[in-house]
Amino acid sequence: xxxxxxxxxxxxxxxxxxxxxxxxxxxxxxxxxxxxxxxxxxxxxxxxxxxxxxxxxxxxxxxxxxxxxxxxxxxxxxxxxxxxxxxxxxxxxxxxxxxxxxxxxxxxxxxxxxxxxxxxxxxxxxxxxxxxxxxxxxxxxxxxxxxxxxxxxxxxxxxxxxxxxxxxxxxxxxxxxxxxxxxxxxxxxxxxxxxxxxxxxxxxxxxxxxxxxxxxxxxxxxxxxxxxxxxxxxxxxxxxxxxxxxxxxxxxxxxxxxxxxxxxxxxxxxxxxxxxxxxxxxxxxxxxxxxxxxxxxxxxxxxxxxxxxxxxxxxxxxxxxxxxxxxxxxxxxxxxxxxxxxxxxxxxxxxxxxxxxxxxxxxxxxxxxxxxxxxxxxxxxxxxxxxxxxxxxxxxxxxxxxxxxxxxxxxxx
Numbered sequence: 001x002x003x004x005x006x007x008x009x010x011x012x013x014x015x016x017x018x019x020x021x022x023x024x025x026x027x028x029x030x031x032x033x034x035x036x037x038x039x040x041x042x043x044x045x046x047x048x049x050x051x052x053x054x055x056x057x058x059x060x061x062x063x064x065x066x067x068x069x070x071x072x073x074x075x076x077x078x079x080x081x082x083x084x085x086x087x088x089x090x091x092x093x094x095x096x097x098x099x100x101x102x103x104x105x106x107x108x109x110x111x112x113x114x115x116x117x118x119x120x121x122x123x124x125x126x127x128x129x130x131x132x133x134x135x136x137x138x139x140x141x142x143x144x145x146x147x148x149x150x151x152x153x154x155x156x157x158x159x160x161x162x163x164x165x166x167x168x169x170x171x172x173x174x175x176x177x178x179x180x181x182x183x184x185x186x187x188x189x190x191x192x193x194x195x196x197x198x199x200x201x202x203x204x205x206x207x208x209x210x211x212x213x214x215x216x217x218x219x220x221x222x223x224x225x226x227x228x229x230x231x232x233x234x235x236x237x238x239x240x241x242x243x244x245x246x247x248x249x250x251x252x253x254x255x256x257x258x259x260x261x262x263x264x265x266x267x268x269x270x271x272x273x274x275x276x277x278x279x280x281x282x283x284x285x286x287x288x289x290x291x292x293x294x295x296x297x298x299x300x301x302x303x304x305x306x307x308x309x310x311x312x313x314x315x316x317x318x319x320x321x322x323x324x325x326x327x328x329x330x331x332x333x334x335x336x337x338x339x340x341x342x343x344x345x346x347x348x349x350x351x352x353x354x355x356x357x358x359x360x361x362x363x364x365x366x367x368x369x370x371x372x373x374x375x376x377x378x379x380x381x382x383x384x385x386x387x388x389x390x391x392x393x394x395x396x397x398x399x400x401x402x403x404x405x406x407x408x409x410x411x412x413x
Contacts, residue, residue, distance in 0.1 A: 013200050013203070015202060028255065031057060031059065031262055033059065044071070050275065065099075089111060097120070110142065113142055114144075118153050134196045142202070144202060146190055146206070150210070151210075157184060175214070183222050232259070233263060234247045255286075255291060296323045298316055299344070306346070306349065306367055319398065335406065335407050343362065346366055359401065360378075375394065
């Protein structure tokens with residue numbers, strides 16, 4: 001969290017996963033999930049590396065078969081050989097108790113287990129399977145996310161709450177009962193995990209729904225009844241703008257209220273699109289709210305009749321892409337660079353002013369303006385660019401600014 005943030009966080013137990021801390025006073029953590037077949041070791045390693053380099057601090061992988069469970073230790077070993085320490089979260093449904101028991105190397109290699117209490121069995125089998133998974137977590141000292149999802153909610157619990165509600169003198173509507181079932185499932189299973197022996201500081205809860213108002217309501221209730229670390233995410237958010245807007249609307253409200261310790265943006269990727277988009281969206285939400293800084297911010301005007309050329313749009317896009325590409329190296333060599341702001345403006349109306357407010361900014365000429373582009377560094381005009389190589393020259397100036405203003409740490413440190 002930014003030291004200047006006015007947001008007071010929901011009090012939570014802190015959960016450590018390797019070098020990552022979730023909850024307490026720790027910054028909100030970004031995580032993501034692969035969509036490869038985990039049994040395909042090379043593809044999974046490649047995608048985990050892609051997500052980690054994009055800034056995902058935890059990466060969840062599907063562990064749904066014996067082949068997937070057997071592959072996990074090799075995936076972990078290859079990531080370690082690449083100096084990628086990102087913890088792996090095992091996503092278990094239906095058969096997790098069997099896989100964790102049969103493949104102890106998998107149980108050890110994972111940094112955390114995700115258990116869906118609605119998918120661990122029914123009746124006595126449910127209790128046996130759940131107990132087995134929690135006992136494994138205790139044995140290997142692994143934290144667990146108890147992840148309740150309304151699409152796979154424990155139906156026995158729903159029926160019981162519905163029956164109780166029907167006998168009430170003032171019955172509530174079905175939506176309220178579903179919300180109550182979500183929260184009850186999370187808290188009851190957390191209490192059961194503690195009774196089995198899992199420490200409170202090894203438990204993370206989530207109650208994911210696909211409706212924005214539903215998600216806000218259920219997390220508010222959960223936060224008011226517990227101090228566990230909370231994972232936020234709008235499940236099945238959808239594709240493109242719809243998924244981004246819905247996730248941002250829901251999570252921003254909760255984060256503003258201090259609710260949430262780790263987030264994932266569950267976007268359906270465009271065909272052939274990068275899985276890393278969900279990481280970038282999560283980072284942009286946190287950075288826009290002033291909770292964290294991940295990459296230098298690019299300020300760019302939307303364009304109008306004064307900017308009939310799309311030159312400034314291309315330059316803004318190129319600069320933003322370049323900054324993201326450099327961050328894996330800059331994050332290590334130039335600490336603090338993520339707080340930098342770069343302005344790429346399209347005309348004289350707001351161009352000079354916005355450029356002066358940024359650490360470094362360029363004001364490109366609009367339609368009918370002189371074909372020159374003044375550059376401002378920390379509020380002062382330092383040079384005027386013109387000609388056919390403005391983009392390349394400005395990028396060089398950005399590089400120089402980073403080298404001169406942010407700590408230069410040798411790469412082998």
